[in-house]
């Protein structure tokens with residue numbers, strides 16, 4: 378190795394460690410940074426705007442689509458309760474509640490309910506029946522479960538009537554749509 382080569386090598390090393398040192402100092406300075414001063418308001422506003430645009434373009438399920446999920450949840454709950462699989466029924470009540478919450482989250486101002494808000498109508502109509510279902514399932518009481526289930530179906534149908542769709546009548550299911558999820562309780 379010539380003197381020239383080793384000198385270049387040395388310079389490169391010094392440069393490299395210099396860059397590392399600068400990066401370390403910069404990282405330490407960033408970590409120690411105080412909270413954003415009020416002057417960053419414009420940047421925050423721009424980020425908020427970008428976030429709102431992202432939300433706008435994000436996938437939003439339509440009400441009719443969400444109803445198909447509710448229909449499946451409603452049926453699954455029935456077969457779990459009929460099989461006296463109370464653990465599965467507890468799970469299905471929770472899933473049904475989450476599906477109802479999702480309707481409120483994504484379609485709070487659905488046109489069918491104007492001037493009222495779906496976000497008010499839906500919880501008011503379903504809160505009672507869901508509470509009755511929870512109680513019946515916790516008590517492992519099949520007769521109470523069936524009664525509460527009919528109460529829920531009536532709430533579903535009641536909301537359809539309120540939305541001007543009285544032809545959408547919800548009833549007890551007779552046949553499982555899918556039978557690959559075992560409903561028989563654990564022995």
Ligand code: HEC
Nearest residue numbers: 440441444445447448451489495499533536537540545547
């Ligand atoms: C907030 C009121 C409301 C509640 C509560 C409600 N629905 Fe609906 N449902 C609607 C509206 C409005 C439509 C019509 C949707 C449309 O126009 O696409 C509908 C439509 C439906 C449909 C027809 C979907 C189709 O495309 O064939 C089914 C099935 C359904 N709902 C099931 C249920 C079940 C089951 C429940 C209760 C667990 C329920 N819904 C609770 C408002 C409601």
